[in-house]
Amino acid sequence: MPFQLLKTDTQTAARLGSLGLPHGVVETPIFMPVGTQGSVKTLHPAELEELGAQIILGNTYHLWLRPGHELIRDLGGLHQFANWQHPMLTDSGGFQVWSLAKLRKITEEGVRFQNHLDGSRMLLTPELSMEIQAALGSDIAMLFDECPPYPCDETYAATSLALTTRWAQRCKDWVTTNEPRSGNGRQHHFGIVQGSVYADLREQSARELVALDFDGYAIGGVSVGEPEEEMFRAIENAVPFLPVDKPRYAMGLGTPPQILEMIGRGVDMFDCVMPTRVARHGVAFTLDGPLQMKNLIHAKDPRPICESAHPHVAGFSRAYLRHLFRAGEILALRLLSFHNLHFYLSLVAGAREAIANGTFAEYKAAFIRRYTSKS
RNA sequence: GGGUAGAUGCCCGAGUGGCUAAAGGGGGCAGACUGUAAAUCUGCUGGCUAACGCCUACGCUGGUUCGAAUCCAGCUCUGCCCA
Numbered sequence: 001m002p003f004q005l006l007k008t009d010t011q012t013a014a015r016l017g018s019l020g021l022p023h024g025v026v027e028t029p030i031f032m033p034v035g036t037q038g039s040v041k042t043l044h045p046a047e048l049e050e051l052g053a054q055i056i057l058g059n060t061y062h063l064w065l066r067p068g069h070e071l072i073r074d075l076g077g078l079h080q081f082a083n084w085q086h087p088m089l090t091d092s093g094g095f096q097v098w099s100l101a102k103l104r105k106i107t108e109e110g111v112r113f114q115n116h117l118d119g120s121r122m123l124l125t126p127e128l129s130m131e132i133q134a135a136l137g138s139d140i141a142m143l144f145d146e147c148p149p150y151p152c153d154e155t156y157a158a159t160s161l162a163l164t165t166r167w168a169q170r171c172k173d174w175v176t177t178n179e180p181r182s183g184n185g186r187q188h189h190f191g192i193v194q195g196s197v198y199a200d201l202r203e204q205s206a207r208e209l210v211a212l213d214f215d216g217y218a219i220g221g222v223s224v225g226e227p228e229e230e231m232f233r234a235i236e237n238a239v240p241f242l243p244v245d246k247p248r249y250a251m252g253l254g255t256p257p258q259i260l261e262m263i264g265r266g267v268d269m270f271d272c273v274m275p276t277r278v279a280r281h282g283v284a285f286t287l288d289g290p291l292q293m294k295n296l297i298h299a300k301d302p303r304p305i306c307e308s309a310h311p312h313v314a315g316f317s318r319a320y321l322r323h324l325f326r327a328g329e330i331l332a333l334r335l336l337s338f339h340n341l342h343f344y345l346s347l348v349a350g351a352r353e354a355i356a357n358g359t360f361a362e363y364k365a366a367f368i369r370r371y372t373s374k375s
Numbered sequence: 376g377g378g379u380a381g382a383u384g385c386c387c388g389a390g391u392g393g394c395u396a397a398a399g400g401g402g403g404c405a406g407a408c409u410g411u412a413a414a415u416c417u418g419c420u421g422g423c424u425a426a427c428g429c430c431u432a433c434g435c436u437g438g439u440u441c442g443a444a445u446c447c448a449g450c451u452c453u454g455c456c457c458a
Contacts, residue, residue, distance in 0.1 A: 032410095036410095037411085042414085057410075059411080062411085096410090192410090222409085223410080252410040254409055271409095273410085274409050277408060277409085278407095278408060278409095279414095280414050280415080281408070281416095294404095326403095
């Protein structure tokens with residue numbers, strides 16, 4: 001059984017689980033650091049291990065363009081290539097189709113676009129996305145989907161969803177034909193629920209994907225500019241139609257409070273560039289909310305970033321971190337990336353512990369209360 | 376001592392009669408960032424004011440002009456060259 005549901009919270013929909021993958025077991029709820037180009041920006045794999053990262057992301061679109069999936073396959077796969085021996089999930093490139101919108105055209109066949117590196121015209125299809133991900137050898141491959149924009153009228157959302165479903169069928173067909181392996185070494189495949197802000201479409205999407213039977217289900221098309229309430233609603237509209245014995249993954253989320261809100265709604269997996277991206281821009285997450293380390297108020301502050309800081313970071317004062325950022329020192333980016341991932345990974349580790357103890361509701365409420373109160 | 380080039384806002388630097396509170400860059404102060412085209416992007420940056428606006432500003436003093444950072448005279452200082 002690849003996914004084991006160990007416990008379901010009685011007060012909320014939070015779940016404690018264990019996901020067995022070819023390169024190891026992942027405890028859920030889990031946060032997955034994003035390593036788009038086969039690298040979690042600024043961090044060494046040993047540091048990710050030190051942080052307790054259990055699974056990281058890679059990206060089909062980026063690795064396909066450079067250095068190429070065949071090269072990676074010939075060098076032993078993405079794990080070997082990136083020197084990361086724990087589970088990895090690869091995104092399908094569907095999101096890039098959305099974020100590179102100005103350069104692309106979606107057809108039944110797939111997506112034609114000009115790549116951002118040299119502008120040459122390329123075609124990414126569901127079959128090719130699965131082929132690339134198989135070559136990369138990730139533990140979890142995401143299906144190739146279309147992520148509709150926000151706002152998005154219902155007609156477009158329905159048309160887009162129908163296409164995503166047909167693409168899901170093609171992805172499954174490709175896997176059945178080309179990757180018939182089974183057992184523990186087998187790559188897992190997650191479908192992606194779309195449907196924008198429309199409840200009936202979310203339900204329809206979930207039902208259609210479940211009928212195709214995947215190893216897990218993601219909720220996509222969120223965090224694309226919609227208000228936070230819409231985002232929560234999209235999750236709520238999809239979760240009831242997903243099987244309890246399969247992992248659920250909210251793609252691209254979120255802020256620390258959002259993560260806890262989603263866990264409380266029954267989501268098991270998260271990924272987000274926020275902790276690493278804002279780290280490079282000077283923001284440190286703390287139990288009392290985010291801190292912009294470049295700001296003047298820290299100039300003479302001898303305190304560490306946060307009482308929750310990892311020992312590797314706790315020895316540095318806020319004043320020193322501000323200095324590093326102003327001086328343009330690379331260490332600043334590394335320290336905050338390390339810190340923010342520690343913050344996120346501790347957040348979900350705390351959630352797992354709380355679910356196990358039956359105290360998740362209190363854990364969530366206490367965290368959010370302190371995080372959002374202006375101190 | 377003679378010649379010559381120059382002195383602009385926190386710094387560098389454009390501007391050679393009105394469109395100039397003065398380009399651009401740096402620095403500074405903030406903000407944004409959610410399946411990473413992101414060590415990126417955006418805003419503000421003389422003073423007072425919520426704003427209209429007023430005041431003070433282009434080395435100093437005086438002058439020409441309806442109007443001067445821009446033209447003229449003298450002075451001060453700086454770089455370079457010659458003695």
